[in-house]
Amino acid sequence: MENGIKGIDTFKELYMSHFQAVVGFCHTYLKDREQSMDVTQETFFKLYERLDDAYSRRNAIAFLYITAKNLCMDVLRHEKFNTEDVDELKEKLYSDDFFLDEITNQEMIRFVQAAVAQLTGRSLEIARLALDGLGNQEIADTLGISINSVKSRKKEMYSKLREIIGKEYVILFFAKYLLKIEK
Template identity: 30%
Template sequence: MENPEGRLTKLALKGDQRAFAELVELYKDKIYHLAYRMLNNRHEAEDIVQETFLRVYRNLDRYDDKQKFSTWIYRIGTNLCIDRLRKRKPTFSLDAEMNDQEGVDGYSLIPSDNVTPETELLLSETQRLIYEAIDSLPVKYRSVMILRYLQDLSLQEISDVMDIPVTTIKTRVHRGREFLRKKLGPKM
């Protein structure tokens, strides 16, 4: 049985605008979240979504239906983000100090049935620290970490998206985690 993406893609290839609109609807939020996590800028993320779908539309005839459509569209979106990041001037320093958090430990991350405003504040602060740390990663590690942990893609899917061997992806995930561990160690 053919998956819905494959059916929609074939219809879109034949010029069916509604099918393409459905593909946009299926992926616009996913691509936006990917772009926002990589670029940390709402306007740039919106631009990336538009540019991704423009490229998909222009290159639909190049889509290889032997691969998953999601892999193809994530590759386009990821590459556009990486290009945008390369063009940026560095806006952060790897040596920059983060706010020191007293009283935040591993126990504050354990879910509880009785969520208090204080717990929510600690959790949101912890998430902010993690996102800041991810944002400070070099691009080649940041994109892999976002795809792995925020988009929840498998190592093989990331390999397909980035067109890089799985062994390289494993190395980048490992080095990205080490960097985050060093960056967040005393604060977590």
């Protein structure tokens, strides 16, 4: 990696904002959390080796996902599969649609997590409990508040989240859609 401050700052920011998204992306291929973490660490190491001040943020993100996909494929090639598994994997994993869908899914998860992190107080507590799969009554019981308070806070929370996420979601949706019709 070049010694440029911009390159180091870009790497730190990408690592903090995209590490979990890349782990999730790898997990869709590997179905193993530990392997996914290892591949993600190797992916970021490869980025660190190559990143310099000339890299744009967009190029670095593309590099992350393409490198992660290639490393996952290497892991899968080295594992033993029966013939049916190999044919199914080839069809699914080599598909550009699958690759784009997974990038979109992981980036949306990242956007939602970043948006939820911007919430405060009860709204943050309610959002985290809802993301853990708890229903309104379970959230009310857990927090010791009325179910109407939960519903009211959720309504406010969803409005705020739509404001925060809205633009990024639209951008991802159109990027994915436009990439598919260009083929």
